[in-house]
Amino acid sequence: MPKSASARLITLATVTAAAALSLTACAGGGGVKASGPGVSVAPSASTQSTGPTTTGTGTTGTGGTTASDTADRTTTVKPGQGSAPSRSHTGTGTTSASGLATCGTSSIRVTVQRVTRPINHVVLQATNTSSRACALYGYPDLKFSEHQQAVTAVMDGSQPQAVVTLAPGASGYASVMTEGEDTYPTERVSVIGVYLQDRSGAAGGRLDAKVPGAPLYVEEEGAAVSYWQPTLSDALTW
Incomplete structure (x- = not known):
């Protein structure tokens, strides 16, 4: 194979690898939406709902007034x-x-x-x-x-x-x-x-x-x- 053709293949491979690494890094950051085939981006933690969990006694209570209460x-x-x-x-x-x-x-x-x-x-x-x-x-x-x-x-x-x-x-x-x-x-x-x-x-x-x-x-x-x-x-x- 001629030397010039070999050099072009090496350069193309280098560019392709660099592009793949760049895409992988961006997808891992979670800040880029990707719609291309085979790409799955999970929502970042900052976009998930983490609202407070509320616990309590509701409306339970004794209620009412009895004769002993009045006394x-x-x-x-x-x-x-x-x-x-x-x-x-x-x-x-x-x-x-x-x-x-x-x-x-x-x-x-x-x-x-x-x-x-x-x-x-x-x-x-x-x-x-x-x-x-x-x-x-x-x-x-x-x-x-x-x-x-x-x-x-x-x-x-x-x-x-x-x-x-x-x-x-x-x-x-x-x-x-x-x-x-x-x-x-x-x-x-x-x-x-x-x-x-x-x-x-x-x-x-x-x-x-x-x-x-x-x-x-x-x-x-x-x-x-x-x-x-x-x-x-x-x-x-x-």
Whole structure:
């Protein structure tokens, strides 16, 4: 073979090898898209999705409010606050009531208020006459006459989200419906016997609340009472 032809073949082989090496280097870098036959370029790590993996508890939880939950939370009422026509109360409603004294006969005075609305209703006002705060648990157990067979029924749905806690001089309220939807025998009442409950719901000693402008006509079997409320306006919703 002539020397010049051999030199041209050597040069061509060198160029081809160099081109192959260059293409291999570029393909390995991942930054060049190749569409030629036999070339496969994997996407670089920078183009793959690596979004965060989220783990959590979702919406699981205890939820709801039970009677025992309510007994451990308080809404504090200060003097002069209870009669305000507002549902905003002092306190967060999450203070434990377990460390407070129970409002009892020695620390509470109960009076009766007549109201025009709702009709056939009166309101009980329980005022803390002691020098320290107390918890007004549950609802008042009522007795209108000595021959009454059972304490007055409680109004469904009237339980507040927190126990009413009375600062010294403050008041809590309970609504009393004196007549039911059905017709029952009527009693002429001048004094309402009020029993205050403790944290367990047991009734303690009796307080007698005189009815202003007596007599008050009450259907003992059809009457009902609300839970203690922190304001008069709350009590009147029942």
